[in-house]
Amino acid sequence: MFASLTIPLFPLSTVLFRGGYLPLHIFEPRYVRMINECREADIGFGVVLIKEGKEVHSGGEKDMPAIHTVGTLAEIVEVEELPENRLAVMAIGGAKFKVGVTWEERDHLMMGEVNFVPDEPTRQVRDEDSDLVALLEYFIDAREVPSAVRKQIDFRDERDVSLRLADYLPIHSEDKQKLLQMDSPRVRLTTIRQWSDL
Numbered sequence: 001m002f003a004s005l006t007i008p009l010f011p012l013s014t015v016l017f018r019g020g021y022l023p024l025h026i027f028e029p030r031y032v033r034m035i036n037e038c039r040e041a042d043i044g045f046g047v048v049l050i051k052e053g054k055e056v057h058s059g060g061e062k063d064m065p066a067i068h069t070v071g072t073l074a075e076i077v078e079v080e081e082l083p084e085n086r087l088a089v090m091a092i093g094g095a096k097f098k099v100g101v102t103w104e105e106r107d108h109l110m111m112g113e114v115n116f117v118p119d120e121p122t123r124q125v126r127d128e129d130s131d132l133v134a135l136l137e138y139f140i141d142a143r144e145v146p147s148a149v150r151k152q153i154d155f156r157d158e159r160d161v162s163l164r165l166a167d168y169l170p171i172h173s174e175d176k177q178k179l180l181q182m183d184s185p186r187v188r189l190t191t192i193r194q195w196s197d198l
Contacts, residue, residue, distance in 0.1 A: 007073070008034045009046040009102065009110040011065045015176040016047040016072040016093040019160070020167045021149065026087040030109040035079060035087055044073045044094060046114055049177050064110060069099045070181045071114070095119070096180070120185055123158045132189055135196065136161055139168035158185035165192050 010031065016022050026032055038045050053065025074091035082088055097114035104110055125133060133155050140150055154160040166179040166188060175195070182188045 004100075004113060004115045005043075006111060006113050007043065007046050008038070009048050009067070009071070009099070009112045010034070010074070011048050011050045011053070011067050011110060013050055013173060014047075015049050015173055015180055016074060016091075017163045017167045017176075017180060018072065018093045018096065019152065019163055020072075020093040021077075022047065022074055022091045022093065024087075024089040024091065026089055027084075029085075030105075030107040032085060032087060033107065034109055035076065035089055038076060039079065044075045044091070046071045046097060046099070046112060047074045047091075047093075048099065049173055064102075064104050064108070067099065067102070067110075068177050068181075070096065070177070071099060072096055072180070073114075073116075117183070120159050120183060122160075123185065124156055125158050125161055129158075129161075129189055129193075132165060132193060132196075133161055136165050136168070139165070143168060158189060161185075162188040162192065165189070169195070171195065 014022075026035055034045055048067040048069075048071035051066040051068055073094035073096075075094045076089060076091050078090040080088040095116045097116045100113040100115060102110055102112040136153075136155070140153075153164055162185040166176060169176070169192065179188050179191065182191070
């Protein structure tokens with residue numbers, strides 16, 4: 001993967017983690033174009049959490065939302081064409097990146113230069129964190145996560161467990177962003193333990 005890249009950015013009120021699934025209902029013309037062009041070029045788009053502003057463009061000239069500068073590459077898995085030029089999209093989280101320069105295109109699609117950060121280390125879950133693994137299994141059962149998705153999770157790996165817990169925890173998006181920005185799965189697990197009062 002390139003160390004840096006220019007990609008379209010999709011500001012949302014949600015946080016995407018590596019390996020997490022993101023269903024989207026696309027109806028704004030700028031994002032329909034984004035999805036079609038990403039499919040043609042076989043590239044992903046960046047998902048970034050909104051700091052201030054709205055997901056839907058209201059028509060104002062200066063309507064670009066303020067965003068957090070750490071996001072996740074969304075890789076398109078499936079696209080279903082719907083009536084009235086709408087799209088049902090399923091994407092999965094890929095590499096984490098830091099946003100550099102951003103700008104708007106004429107249709108208000110946000111573009112950005114992003115620098116990808118190295119993958120987090122993988123390490124076996126410690127015995128003392130077995131209760132966090134149990135917590136993850138609880139969330140998976142409560143959310144009725146499909147077995148095909150469950151099979152992709154390595155419950156012995158700190159990175160996998162910490163990212164899926166961050167994904168499934170019922171916490172505010174700003175707190176999820178804090179978990180995303182952490183570079184250490186062990187620090188993320190420790191923080192989740194503190195927040196979960198285990």
